[in-house]
Amino acid sequence: MAADAMQNTLPHFEALFFDVFGTTVDWRTSAVRELKAFGRSKGLRKDWAAFADKWRARYEPAMEEVRSGRRPFTILDVLHRESLIQILAEFSIAGVRESELDHLTAIWHRLDPWPDSVRGLHRLKHRYIVSTLSNGNIGLLARLSKRAGLPWDAILGAETAHAYKPQAQAYLRNAAHLALKPEACMLVSAHNSDLAAARSFGFRTAFVLRPTEHGPDQTSDLSAAQDWDATAGSFEELADKLHCPG
Amino acid sequence: MAADAMQNTLPHFEALFFDVFGTTVDWRTSAVRELKAFGRSKGLRKDWAAFADKWRARYEPAMEEVRSGRRPFTILDVLHRESLIQILAEFSIAGVRESELDHLTAIWHRLDPWPDSVRGLHRLKHRYIVSTLSNGNIGLLARLSKRAGLPWDAILGAETAHAYKPQAQAYLRNAAHLALKPEACMLVSAHNSDLAAARSFGFRTAFVLRPTEHGPDQTSDLSAAQDWDATAGSFEELADKLHCPG
Numbered sequence: 001m002a003a004d005a006m007q008n009t010l011p012h013f014e015a016l017f018f019d020v021f022g023t024t025v026d027w028r029t030s031a032v033r034e035l036k037a038f039g040r041s042k043g044l045r046k047d048w049a050a051f052a053d054k055w056r057a058r059y060e061p062a063m064e065e066v067r068s069g070r071r072p073f074t075i076l077d078v079l080h081r082e083s084l085i086q087i088l089a090e091f092s093i094a095g096v097r098e099s100e101l102d103h104l105t106a107i108w109h110r111l112d113p114w115p116d117s118v119r120g121l122h123r124l125k126h127r128y129i130v131s132t133l134s135n136g137n138i139g140l141l142a143r144l145s146k147r148a149g150l151p152w153d154a155i156l157g158a159e160t161a162h163a164y165k166p167q168a169q170a171y172l173r174n175a176a177h178l179a180l181k182p183e184a185c186m187l188v189s190a191h192n193s194d195l196a197a198a199r200s201f202g203f204r205t206a207f208v209l210r211p212t213e214h215g216p217d218q219t220s221d222l223s224a225a226q227d228w229d230a231t232a233g234s235f236e237e238l239a240d241k242l243h244c245p246g
Numbered sequence: 247m248a249a250d251a252m253q254n255t256l257p258h259f260e261a262l263f264f265d266v267f268g269t270t271v272d273w274r275t276s277a278v279r280e281l282k283a284f285g286r287s288k289g290l291r292k293d294w295a296a297f298a299d300k301w302r303a304r305y306e307p308a309m310e311e312v313r314s315g316r317r318p319f320t321i322l323d324v325l326h327r328e329s330l331i332q333i334l335a336e337f338s339i340a341g342v343r344e345s346e347l348d349h350l351t352a353i354w355h356r357l358d359p360w361p362d363s364v365r366g367l368h369r370l371k372h373r374y375i376v377s378t379l380s381n382g383n384i385g386l387l388a389r390l391s392k393r394a395g396l397p398w399d400a401i402l403g404a405e406t407a408h409a410y411k412p413q414a415q416a417y418l419r420n421a422a423h424l425a426l427k428p429e430a431c432m433l434v435s436a437h438n439s440d441l442a443a444a445r446s447f448g449f450r451t452a453f454v455l456r457p458t459e460h461g462p463d464q465t466s467d468l469s470a471a472q473d474w475d476a477t478a479g480s481f482e483e484l485a486d487k488l489h490c491p492g
Contacts (some may be wrong), residue, residue: 139424
């Protein structure tokens with residue numbers, strides 16, 4: 001859809017909520033880089049890309065323990081640390097000190113943004129409230145954003161909703177924290193499933209293609225699965241489409 | 247205390263938490279300006295400075311209803327609107343429409359910063375996590391900060407703690423949201439009572455003098471009531487004392 005047509009057909013909305021891991025930051029490249037550095041420091045030779053992928057693969061089942069009610073709400077830093085310990089065992093890496101576990105867990109605080117993220121957000125911020133809507137916890141998101149220079153107006157997500165996406169309350173409670181109805185909010189995500197949930201709860205939706213989030217052989221989320229309200233190849237292109245000055 | 251001496255005697259801390267109303271923004275000047283504009287639009291002649299002071303005076307008793315447990319946690323926007331309706335009646339102002347009540351309540355979203363706040367925060371942000379720690383709700387703080395250009399790393403306060411200052415949880419839960427122990431946090435406030443509470447819960451403390459928060463005849467908080475860890479006349483001076491580059 002042409003930008004002008006979209007602007008004319010999209011009802012007014014006030015806030016843009018952003019998924020973070022994969023949409024705003026390139027978690028995999030950053031994690032592999034840090035894991036390789038850890039390996040060098042310990043004299044370990046491992047497939048660190050596979051390590052990163054397995055660590056990330058523990059993300060959904062770990063959150064599902066909370067979503068299902070089998071476990072009380074637990075922040076992502078804690079889930080990440082527990083998963084790390086499991087993956088270290090799978091890779092037969094022993095003797096990692098507590099301080100090293102802390103440092104490795106905080107890899108998720110030190111993820112680099114995609115090249116267009118910071119500049120795109122600055123442009124979008126001129127017109128909209130820009131907030132995270134991430135399963136990351138507040139401390140993780142605040143440190144990651146500070147390091148990366150991401151200029152959020154608010155740091156919201158699972159911890160401020162006590163619910164993990166894609167559960168309804170993760171979207172609805174954070175809209176309510178800004179005193180907004182769902183239709184006044186747009187979710188920006190590289191994940192069709194995230195957008196589908198947000199749409200089902202009344203949010204506007206924008207798909208941003210991140211074809212290398214999972215590395216060079218990515219097979220998921222390579223195109224828009226629904227007629228999202230907007231689609232773009234970068235935050236800069238999204239800013240163009242939403243008529244935010246360059 | 248000389249800046250170098252202070253730097254040497256202050257243990258390391260990671261985050262600066264800021265009181266907002268009075269410390270970061272000049273609520274009274276902004277509120278009186280907006281109330282005068284409302285009066286002109288309605289053809290009303292009232293003492294709008296007295297109106298603003300009475301509205302603000304309802305702040306503590308309204309929060310006390312929540313602190314005492316007589317009322318479940320209720321965000322400040324709601325308390326502000328209820329107080330507004332009471333003060334309008336006291337001033338014999340009738341016939342105010344719902345949309346006007348909304349607009350007036352949101353005066354607290356449109357407060358101007360003190361002249362040193364934005365530049366001081368940018369400097370302090372180079373070295374520390376900078377966050378609100380305000381009794382304002384998230385939506386209020388996000389909109390106020392966006393309009394004023396306040397570059398917070400996180401928007402925290404009563405709503406993220408479900409407790410109003412000076413209750414312990416308002417300080418401790420927000421420190422925990424950043425995964426910090428109290429001694430890794432410094433509260434910056436123009437209010438000695440706020441600092442006394444924060445210190446009693448283990449925070450570092452910085453007093454910033456705001457001698458006209460309550461107008462030209464202010465009698466409270468004109469000097470430091472205790473030997474706070476730092477005292478300053480502005481956020482810029484605080485940045486100097488904490489060795490944050492200009």
